Amino acid sequence: MSAVEVSPAAPVAAQRGVLGRLIRRPLAVFGLVVIAIAVFAAVFGPWIVPHDPYEQFFEGLSLEGAPLPPDAQFWFGTDLVGRDLFSRLIYGARTSLIIGIVANGLAVFTGSVVGICAGYFRGWVETILMRFTDLMMAFPALLLAIVLAAIFTPSLWIVAMVIAMVNWVQIARVIYTETRSLAERDFIDAERAMGAGHMRIMLRHILPHQLSTIIVWATLGIATTVLLEATLSFLGIGVQPPIPSWGNIIFENQTYFTSAPWLVFIPGAAILLLALAFNLVGDxxxxILDPTQQGHH
Structure with missing residues (x-):
């Protein structure tokens, strides 16, 4: 290995102390706190909600049948059928995080596999995988997600699968470009000369160099996934009622936007805050992990 080559262990060493550097950034700390609160609410929701999120309270509506504003009994008010909005938001956090983590995890895994295989093997493998990636990128992600969601019966896991199917292409293109450069390095040629197999080279030498990129895309992608799930649910083709989702809470209550604006503003603020938190942490x-940024902060 030449003196200018990057050691296979270098990416791993560069990732040490990431948490310590992360907590020295106020915006990142704010993002971590918001994410921690959302995770806590999602995990312990059944024990911390004051009411059953599916229960329709007779006293949850006014005499005219309108939703109630926030008060001591219903902290965030009630929705159009008298259900406690706060309890539904807590359960909605679970829906958003499950879809965000599962869908984005599948997208990152798929994109990483496609990108590494296309960049390493070249030839017909590269042609087939990258032309298919280009084809998927030609379709607007939201439009493609709407079509797929309309084809399948919407449910929590179907929505996660649909979002994963439209979100893997960006990371595949990035990983492919970096893998092409890595595959031409001298230490990869040396491994081949020593008889190392393709799988060993990809797992022991290519993948470690890609971990920083994968971690960043995995974090940033959750924000995109949460927003896309909310959009699909708002359009009525995402997670279906009565399962609470921040998007379908807005969809269900949009007719009361002028008379009961908290029904739209509060779940909208929750979506915005969670997406912002993941973006701040991802940035x-x-x-921190980009070698070109070392020493600039």
Whole structure:
């Protein structure tokens, strides 16, 4: 290995102390706190909600049949059928995080496998995989997700699968470009000369160099996934009622936007805050893990 080559262990060493550097950034800390609160609410929701999120309270509606504003009994008010909005938001956090983590995890895994295989093997493998990636990128992600969601019967796991199917292409293109460069390095040629197999080279030498990129995309992608799930649910083709989702809470209550604006603003603020939190953490991780940014902060 030449003196200018990057050691296979270098990416792993560069990732040490990431958490310590992360908590020195106020915006990243804010993002971590918001994410921690959302995770806590999702995990312990059944024990911390004051009411059953599916129960329709007779006293949850006014005499005219309108939703109630926030008060001591219903902290965030009630929805159009008298259900406690706070309890539904807590359960909605579970829906958003499950879809965000599962769908984005599948997208990152698929994109990483496609990108590494296409960049390493070249030839017909590269042609088939990258032309298919280009084909998928030609379709607007939201439009493709709407079509797929309309074809399948919407449910929690179907929505996660649909989002994963439209979100893997960006990371595949990035990983492919980096893998092409890595595959031409001298230490990869040396491994081949020593008889190392393709799987060993990809797992022991290519993948470690890609971990920083994968971690950043995995974090940033959750924000995109949460927003896409909310959009699909708002359009009525995402997670179906009565399962609470921040998007379908807005969809169900949009007719009361002028008379009961909290029914739209509060879940909308929750979506915005969670997406912002993941973006802040992802941006901080990108600055920390990107070798070109070392020493700039």
């Amino acid at each position: 901080a991780l990108r600055d």
